[in-house]
Amino acid sequence: MSKYQQIKAHILEKIEGGHWAEGDAVPSENQLAQHFSVSRMTARRALQELAEQGVLSRTQGAATCVASLKNQSSMLQIRNIADEIRARDHQYRARVIELGSREASTGIARQLKIDVGDRIFYSLICHWQDDIPLQLEQRFINPALAPDYLAQDFTATTPHEYLCTVAPLTEAEHKVEAVLADDLAQQHLHIGADSACLRLHRTTWSREGIVSHALLTHPGDKYQLGGHLTFQP
Amino acid sequence: MSKYQQIKAHILEKIEGGHWAEGDAVPSENQLAQHFSVSRMTARRALQELAEQGVLSRTQGAATCVASLKNQSSMLQIRNIADEIRARDHQYRARVIELGSREASTGIARQLKIDVGDRIFYSLICHWQDDIPLQLEQRFINPALAPDYLAQDFTATTPHEYLCTVAPLTEAEHKVEAVLADDLAQQHLHIGADSACLRLHRTTWSREGIVSHALLTHPGDKYQLGGHLTFQP
DNA sequence: AGAATCAACTTGTCTATACAAGATGCTTAA
DNA sequence: TTAAGCATCTTGTATAGACAAGTTGATTCT
Structure with a gap:
């Protein structure tokens, strides 16, 4: 030594x-x-x-x-859903449900720190593990920082991975909450209205500003966030 | 520079x-x-x-x-509930609902890696922010590593803080899931059966082995886990 | 052709020294 | 008493050199 x-x-x-x-x-x-x-x-x-x-x-x-x-606050790891599924040796597949642009609502405008009514990009993607829908990803993108977003094939690359290449992230903020399934979640995650869901809010920054805001919804009975931490060696 | x-x-x-x-x-x-x-x-x-x-x-x-x-996987911070409430400038209070010993069920025995039927310590504590119950803490303790656990005053010190002093933690593992409120949660968190809850499972290790296993249940409509991460400066 | 050797390069550890910059407490002057 | 200044401690940055240890590729020998 x-x-x-x-x-x-x-x-x-x-x-x-x-x-x-x-x-x-x-x-x-x-x-x-x-x-x-x-x-x-x-x-x-x-x-x-x-x-x-x-x-x-x-x-x-x-x-x-x-x-x-x-x-010594503990930390919880947040992984890319595609990596996580593949790491468990399951088949990962994504289905693009919606991909387009729209005017920013007041809520989204506040999240992305842009003006209400500005055009933003929007994507709704469902991530599957084998035959189970495991995550519903709603994402709102600042088009100034990812102008070619709508032309991507998100069955091959996740939005997060793509955004990392065009706008290297410098900061990220997460919030995790438990909610009851809303209409979108019921429909695409194949669960009932009385189901608890784990919802992650993720905001990502690059040098130039806020890149995107994502809502990641998981069925509560099929998904757990996990983390392991080792302290002093 | x-x-x-x-x-x-x-x-x-x-x-x-x-x-x-x-x-x-x-x-x-x-x-x-x-x-x-x-x-x-x-x-x-x-x-x-x-x-x-x-x-x-x-x-x-x-x-x-x-x-x-x-x-670059993101990390989510897990804080002590008492610190978190005090950091928000609210009054923190704990109510000890149950404190005693019992025989380990199969589930708990597996979590603590001890034998079924061995005596373990058990505590049920509700953590309040002002007049709102914000966390229900069920904890199962390995008595070998914290023999004086039952004599502590957990309205003054949280179980986690106490355990850190008697058995310095070396590792921790967390799982986060969304569940519907069970009987205990409904009763002590003052919520209905159709409420989503955020549940944290926490296992902590010290040098000598597994110290305790905790189930931390939060009302989904009143609590969010938050984390912020900065990458390259 | 294959194996052994060696030189050149890399990163890892360590020394001894120098000065800069922030904190602290004592002394001195007002 | 209060304030300013100063000596002295601390940590922070930087240098130039030395040797150890691991990797790589070229050379040489079998």
Whole structure:
């Protein structure tokens, strides 16, 4: 094990053993360097990497402290539905139900941060796993950032994948909620009005602004979002 | 902007501009150092940080390549319900409905990886935002890893926070699904049988094994899971 | 042709040093 | 007492050099 890894391990032991509590200052770069007989840059690397992992918190000029452990918020992975289905070794297929342009309603205009009445592109696609409709994707696209959107074949490439190529995404925001199936969902996901659905709202940004807003609706009895997180090694 | 940040920006421009495609080798540390008239360590830092961000992929001895862009999966943050409510400047309160021990059913035994019939601890707590019940928390605890669980005051500390102190968590797994309200949810979340609920399953590990399994049920019309992700700066 | 070797290149670790920049507490002057 | 200034600590950036370790391709030998 390399020297900086030994120092990292030493610090983690102290924290996990309770010797260094949350908020306590850990030894400075120079102190660690002297204690382990290494150069400052090597000690620094240990502190740096632990800070990137969220174990420590550093502020220039002041000290390096043990970060608050309870704020280790967990993360949930959101995957591309096509990849997810294929990863499970099932057949993935998409059916394009609608593809066209329309005037932005007030709700959509607010989401895409454009004016009410501006023309936007719209797509309604159902994603299937074998013979089960697993996701209904309603998407509203800013035509300024994806002018050729309507000419694409979305049975071959998902809208998300296409948009990533023409407008590299820089930010994404998600919301997840549980709703009862609306008309569209009942019709295309083959479920009743008394079915719970998992709905994801996804807004994506590129350098030039908001690219699209998507509503992804899953039948609640057939789909789960999953995530796994490993903390300190 | 510091030198290594300039180099990072330069590389990102080349990639986003399409000059360097996925899988292409980017200039070596020495080449970059010469081109920008900096030391190798400075050029190295730029490549290193981009690799950590997942933009580049490096292998010792061989080259540094542009990583596959489409695998940038998004992440959704899962926060502590108490923190979340307090962060919104609302009053947080917890009501302990049940707290005790019982024999593990087959389902719970499988989740906690213990034997059927072993005694486990159990808690049922409702988390309130002001006068609205926002989360019903059913939790099954491995008593070997938290022997004093039943003596805690969960109106002051959430079970999750307490468990983190007695058994530092190393891993967590989440599943999110949409379900219709069951009897418990109807009763304690004050909703009808035809209400959609967002349900989180959370399993947490510490060094010694599985600590607990929790079912967190939210009323679908009052709660959304949210997440925001920023990619390359 | 196939295998072993080697040189050249890459990334990974580490050192010793220098200066910049932010934080903190003490001293001094008003 | 208050405020300004300063010394001294911290972390942040950058340099130039060294050696280790892994990859690749060309050369050489069998």
